[in-house]
Amino acid sequence: MKIVIAPDSFKGTLSAAQVCDIVAEAALSADPSTEVVRLPMADGGEGTVDCLLSVLMGQRQSVHVQGPLVLPGPVSTVDASYGIFDGNKAVMEIASASGFHLVNKNMRDIMHSNTYGTGQMFMDAVSRGCRTVYMGIGGSATNDGGLGFAAALGARFLDRTGRELAPVPSNLMRIEGVDLSDLDGRIAGLADNPGVRAAGSGAGPDADTAKLDADPNSEGSAGASGAGPVRLIVMSDVTNPLLGSNGCAHVFAMQKGATSPEIEELERGMYHFSKVIKRETGRDMSATPGAGAAGGLGYGLLTFAGAEIRSGVDAVMDMVGFKEKAAGADLVVTGEGRMDAQSAQGKVASGVSRACRLAGVPCIAIVGDLGEGYESMYDLGLNRIIKTRKNSMTVEYAMEHAAELLRETAEDYFVHGPIEMPTTAN
Numbered sequence: 001m002k003i004v005i006a007p008d009s010f011k012g013t014l015s016a017a018q019v020c021d022i023v024a025e026a027a028l029s030a031d032p033s034t035e036v037v038r039l040p041m042a043d044g045g046e047g048t049v050d051c052l053l054s055v056l057m058g059q060r061q062s063v064h065v066q067g068p069l070v071l072p073g074p075v076s077t078v079d080a081s082y083g084i085f086d087g088n089k090a091v092m093e094i095a096s097a098s099g100f101h102l103v104n105k106n107m108r109d110i111m112h113s114n115t116y117g118t119g120q121m122f123m124d125a126v127s128r129g130c131r132t133v134y135m136g137i138g139g140s141a142t143n144d145g146g147l148g149f150a151a152a153l154g155a156r157f158l159d160r161t162g163r164e165l166a167p168v169p170s171n172l173m174r175i176e177g178v179d180l181s182d183l184d185g186r187i188a189g190l191a192d193n194p195g196v197r198a199a200g201s202g203a204g205p206d207a208d209t210a211k212l213d214a215d216p217n218s219e220g221s222a223g224a225s226g227a228g229p230v231r232l233i234v235m236s237d238v239t240n241p242l243l244g245s246n247g248c249a250h251v252f253a254m255q256k257g258a259t260s261p262e263i264e265e266l267e268r269g270m271y272h273f274s275k276v277i278k279r280e281t282g283r284d285m286s287a288t289p290g291a292g293a294a295g296g297l298g299y300g301l302l303t304f305a306g307a308e309i310r311s312g313v314d315a316v317m318d319m320v321g322f323k324e325k326a327a328g329a330d331l332v333v334t335g336e337g338r339m340d341a342q343s344a345q346g347k348v349a350s351g352v353s354r355a356c357r358l359a360g361v362p363c364i365a366i367v368g369d370l371g372e373g374y375e376s377m378y379d380l381g382l383n384r385i386i387k388t389r390k391n392s393m394t395v396e397y398a399m400e401h402a403a404e405l406l407r408e409t410a411e412d413y414f415v416h417g418p419i420e421m422p423t424t425a426n
Contacts, residue, residue, distance in 0.1 A: 044312020146300010
């Protein structure tokens with residue numbers, strides 16, 4: 001018998017790799033002859049880098065970058081990290097460089113936060129010879145439309161006099177031109193766009209915090225002579241556009257600390273910014289699904305780096321070779337900490353169950369708990385959903401004893417659990 005174990009992490013309790021090990025031990029205790037394939041999974045969000053490095057035997061790379069908060073005075077820096085695998089591929093999460101958790105609660109200022117550090121992290125990977133970069137874009141502290149990211153790649157945003165502006169949201173309405181003449185030639189996007197022009201001679205940035213002095217093209221640079229442009233694949237299941245009631249300002253800014261007046265200012269600024277970019281370059285990505293992701297960073301990645309947006313779980317499944325490793329399996333076990341209606345919207349269990357249905361392989365999910373709407377997962381191909389928390393337990397107890405409960409549940413399933421009937425075990 002061949003069993004593939006492909007879970008997400010149980011957030012706050014167990015990593016995906018730990019879940020794999022516990023379920024594998026349970027399966028082998030029931031039948032030592034079982035062929036077990038451990039395949040920790042992620043969906044492009046938190047934990048994606050750790051997951052992929054463990055599966056792909058990659059290396060972690062650290063880099064010193066600008067933090068998300070940009071205020072007058074000394075530049076705030078953070079130590080970000082990402083992974084390199086297969087020699088010339090990288091995987092990163094923007095939260096490592098521009099994450100919400102990097103800004104003190106009492107200092108959050110969305111109008112002066114940007115994604116410059118994410119751009120530096122990206123360019124560090126490029127400078128080390130990476131030709132394909134996978135980027136997860138959840139958990140950001142920013143709503144800058146990719147201003148900071150583009151500035152780290154060499155873009156300059158100019159006011160009506162040609163003076164360079166600091167790449168922060170408070171300056172969105174002041175932008176009247178863009179100079180991409182220094183955009184790194186290794187990056188797909190607008191580097192060779194004939195519509196790009198400088199809006200003036202420029203007089204340097206209007207703030208010392210516009211960018212760090214560090215040169216992303218320093219030692220280890222692959223140079224501009226690489227084989228074609230760097231391919232950027234964004235792992236995201238967010239489909240929001242840049243603008244409007246479903247855009248980045250109205251949907252995401254409040255949860256990052258924006259006030260109602262700031263949300264309206266951000267919406268006006270994003271509209272103005274996108275119109276300037278369209279006028280200057282002929283490109284308008286504002287309505288593209290996913291442009292509003294990560295506070296409009298999706299728009300910046302599409303516009304300035306020629307990014308592709310893919311479902312996070314689909315991208316991860318391709319990278320780890322799920323289809324090939326699941327071939328010939330008798331059972332696939334997936335799981336997550338809590339399964340509810342959102343699980344069907346691009347989470348690991350949804351991607352795994354869909355793939356299993358197409359392959360005709362039975363698939364079950366072992367989860368920490370269940371929430372409203374979990375039943376929709378049966379429509380995607382799950383044969384059975386089993387929760388580890390018993391109805392008499394508090395959530396706090398279940399989380400404290402997550403490993404023990406998972407082990408007991410998995411052992412009970414492999415000894416007693418048929419896979420044919422789509423039922424829910426309590």
